Amino acid sequence: MALSSSTLCHQNLTKPYYISFHKQPHILSHLQFQTPPKTLTLDPKFTITGGCKLSGHVPISGSKNSALSILAATLCCSGTSKLHGVPNLSDTRTMASILRSLGAEIEACNGEMWINADGVGSVEPCPEDIGKIRGGFFVIGPLLARFGEAVVALPGGCDIGTRPVDLYIRGLRALGAIVELGDGKVRAQAANGRGLVGGRFRLDHPSVGATETLMMAACMADGVTVLSNVAKEPEVIDLARFLTGSGACVEGAGSDTLYIKGKNQLHGSECIVPPDRIEAGTFMLAAAITRSSISMSPVIPSHVACLIDKLLAAGCKITCAHDTLEVSAVPDDVGDNLQGFDVRTCPFPGFPTDLQPQTMVLLTTCNGSSIVEETVFENRMGHVRELQKLGARIQVCGSTAVICGKEKGSALLSSQLVAKDLRGGVSLVLAGLAAEGVTEISGIAHIDRGYENLDAKLRLLGADIKRLIPLTSPL
Ligand code: UD1
Numbered sequence: 001m002a003l004s005s006s007t008l009c010h011q012n013l014t015k016p017y018y019i020s021f022h023k024q025p026h027i028l029s030h031l032q033f034q035t036p037p038k039t040l041t042l043d044p045k046f047t048i049t050g051g052c053k054l055s056g057h058v059p060i061s062g063s064k065n066s067a068l069s070i071l072a073a074t075l076c077c078s079g080t081s082k083l084h085g086v087p088n089l090s091d092t093r094t095m096a097s098i099l100r101s102l103g104a105e106i107e108a109c110n111g112e113m114w115i116n117a118d119g120v121g122s123v124e125p126c127p128e129d130i131g132k133i134r135g136g137f138f139v140i141g142p143l144l145a146r147f148g149e150a151v152v153a154l155p156g157g158c159d160i161g162t163r164p165v166d167l168y169i170r171g172l173r174a175l176g177a178i179v180e181l182g183d184g185k186v187r188a189q190a191a192n193g194r195g196l197v198g199g200r201f202r203l204d205h206p207s208v209g210a211t212e213t214l215m216m217a218a219c220m221a222d223g224v225t226v227l228s229n230v231a232k233e234p235e236v237i238d239l240a241r242f243l244t245g246s247g248a249c250v251e252g253a254g255s256d257t258l259y260i261k262g263k264n265q266l267h268g269s270e271c272i273v274p275p276d277r278i279e280a281g282t283f284m285l286a287a288a289i290t291r292s293s294i295s296m297s298p299v300i301p302s303h304v305a306c307l308i309d310k311l312l313a314a315g316c317k318i319t320c321a322h323d324t325l326e327v328s329a330v331p332d333d334v335g336d337n338l339q340g341f342d343v344r345t346c347p348f349p350g351f352p353t354d355l356q357p358q359t360m361v362l363l364t365t366c367n368g369s370s371i372v373e374e375t376v377f378e379n380r381m382g383h384v385r386e387l388q389k390l391g392a393r394i395q396v397c398g399s400t401a402v403i404c405g406k407e408k409g410s411a412l413l414s415s416q417l418v419a420k421d422l423r424g425g426v427s428l429v430l431a432g433l434a435a436e437g438v439t440e441i442s443g444i445a446h447i448d449r450g451y452e453n454l455d456a457k458l459r460l461l462g463a464d465i466k467r468l469i470p471l472t473s474p475l
Contacts, residue, residue, distance in 0.1 A: 046441045046455060048432035049464035050414060054292035056461050057324075060280045060299055061087040061452040062111065062273035066238040068135030069212045070271065071095045073239060074115040075104065075142035076220055077246050079268035083113045086273055087452040090445070094132050098139060101126035116268070120147075127153035127185070133449070134209060137165060140188060141213035144177055145220035148190040159421055162378070167203050167210035174201035175214070175221050198223030198262055206231040206256070206347045212239050218260040219248040227258040233348040234303050238274055245269040275323075277303035278354045279451060282426055284308075284327045285358045286458070288316050288338065289365055289434050293328035294461055301325060306351045310359070314338040314366060338362070340370035340405045347376065357383040357427035364392040364412065365434060366405040374399040383424030389415040390435050412436070419443035422450045429454065433463055 062085035071092070074081040086092055088111065096106050096113070103120040106113060123143050130136040130153040137155035144150045154165065165186065169179045172188055176197040179188040190196055198221045203210055211231040216239075218225035230236065232254055240253030246269040249261040280299045287294045288311055301308065301320050308318055315338045317328040329338060340363050345353040353376035363370040364387065374380045381396050388394060390412040393404035414437030419425025425447040432439030444467075447454060455465045 043442050044444050044470065045468045046429060046432070046444055046447075047466045047468060048429065048435075048439045048441070050412070050433055050435040050437060050439060052290070052433070052462055052464050053330075054287060054290050054294050054433075054458075054461040054463060057295045057297070058283050058457050058461055060275040060283070060296050061085070063087075063235060063238065063276040064089055064091055064278075064450050065135070065208070065233075065276075066235045067092050067273045068095050068133070069138055069216075069235060069239045070242045070273065071099060071113075071115065072135065072138040072142055072212075073216050073242055073246070074268070075099065075102070075117045075120065075139060076146055076216060076243070076248075076266045077268040078118055078265060080114055080116045081246070081268035082270040083115070084270070084272045085111050085275075086113045087111070087276065089448065089450060089452055091133050091135065091449045094129050095135060098125045098129045098136050101129065102139070102143070123147050123149045124151040125153075130154075131156040134163065137168070137186075138209060138213045138216070140168065140172070140186060141216035142220075144172060144188050144190065145196055145217045148193070148195050150188045151185055152188075153185050159379070159382070165210075167205065167207050168213050171201045171203070171210055171214040171227070172196075172217060174199040175217055175225065196221035196262075198225040198260075200226045200228075202228040203230060205229075208233050208235060208347075211236055211258070215239060215250060215253075215258060215260060216243065218258075218262060219243050219250065219266060220264070221260075221262040223262055225258075225260045225262070227260070229256055230258050231347060232256060234274070234277060234300070242269065242271045245271060275299055275303075278352065278423070280304055280325065281307045281352065281355045282358050282430070282451070283457075284311060284318075284325070285355070285362050286430050286433060286461075287327040288314065288329040289362050289430050291329045291331060291338075292461075293326065293330045293333065295324055295326040297325070298323035299325040306349065307355060307359075310341050310343065310351070313341050314362070337406075338366045340366035340368040340403070342371045342373075344373040345376050353377055353380060354423050356380060357424045358430055360384070360394065360401065360403060361387065361392075361427050361431045361434070363403040363405060364394065364431075368405050370403045370405060372401045372403065374401075380424075382420045383427045386417045386420075386424075386428055387431055389417060390431055390439070392431070414439040416440045417442075419446045422446050426451060426454070429458075429465070432465075433458070 104117040140152040208231040237253045240250045246266040251259045275298045319326045412435035
């Protein structure tokens with residue numbers, strides 16, 4: 001089916017995502033893994049020879065952010081929870097390590113994970129691990145709900161703004177917790193010495209993490225909780241679906257108000273982590289940036305509706321059949337060049353901030369000037385300086401960037417770049433695919449936090465990308 005914006009408007013954004021297990025892509029069996037060359041480097045690096053056209057099909061992994069919140073939620077459950085399609089990423093491994101530091105038992109194999117939190121005997125997860133990822137902080141909700149107490153270090157994650165936790169703290173207080181912040185840790189305790197109680201809380205801003213954390217806490221609070229101005233991201237719906245499958249009573253996920261009736265106990269359940277909309281969006285943009293045609297699955301089109309609209313406006317051809325999306329920007333299909341467009345990032349269903357850097361790369365290759373306005377995080381322009389090293393003409397003023405496009409295709413030139421955060425880092429990879437010559441990118445641990453086998457998947461599509469791994473043994 002060829003897509004238009006009106007097609008997407010009619011899609012039910014909260015429709016459950018069901019696929020049978022055997023349809024999940026077995027990524028390891030699809031991909032050719034490259035033996036890294038024995039080259040002496042201090043950090044792992046990517047080297048990319050630009051100019052290759054991409055073609056073929058790429059499997060999309062399970063959603064990182066859904067997996068992280070669902071993993072946190074397994075702490076609410078007695079018995080074993082089984083997750084399918086958990087992406088093998090440094091962030092999900094860190095989350096598993098956080099759960100283990102509390103006493104949970106976890107087994108993982110080929111994207112499946114079994115979590116049993118019956119043996120949890122600590123309410124203070126490993127602070128070093130919490131400091132590595134933003135999602136680690138979410139465990140404060142389940143710990144407080146189940147054990148009446150939690151001591152959680154302040155979270156890490158990408159350096160893209162101040163990223164406070166005030167909404168989490170005020171929300172937990174509204175559920176009857178005494179919460180104090182000191183020495184880099186948040187200490188929370190149920191005020192009545194027993195457990196949380198239902199309450200009402202309106203978030204000043206629809207924070208995804210605060211919504212998810214408060215939802216988990218409210219599922220085991222005594223009474224009814226009403227959370228308003230909550231996040232509507234698909235990951236919030238995924239979490240609500242897991243919690244409901246585990247015996248919780250959550251209504252309103254996907255709207256701006258959540259109604260939650262607390263239960264004494266939740267039980268482990270089985271769930272499939274839906275596909276990662278940001279990974280899908282990144283590959284859609286890779287096709288556009290390289291003026292190529294690729295397909296990908298599984299994708300939930302309504303999750304990437306905003307990007308589809310923008311790519312259609314630019315002149316790309318997009319078709320969709322079941323859960324497969326095909327993006328073409330091949331000149332024979334779409335004409336000589338794509339047209340630039342303006343972007344303003346917003347909470348879902350607006351344009352995702354996690355696709356802003358990658359979109360900016362596309363705009364450097366389009367006709368005309370474009371404006372990108374970042375409204376979610378106050379410091380998410382770190383990739384611009386690196387893109388400028390490639391010759392991109394981008395001017396930043398506060399949280400707004402003006403991008404001068406090229407009249408005909410990309411004229412980005414190669415350089416040595418440093419990835420400083422996850423999405424900014426992957427935008428450099430996309431730029432390297434289009435740049436003339438060999439681009440070298442260090443700091444790729446940031447990219448490995450959120451993209452499963454990125455380089456192997458790009459090679460599968462025909463890109464010339466190599467991962468140089470530091471030598472640990474003599475030649
Ligand atoms: C999640 C995603 C991240 C995505 C972001 C926005 C995970 C693990 N990460 O991050 O990939 O970029 O949603 O879609 O799911 N804020 C406050 N006070 C708070 C909490 C948030 O002021 O207590 C502000 C933040 O500083 C930011 C804005 O709210 O400016 C949005 O942040 P939020 O939605 O909370 O993002 P995360 O949940 O951290």
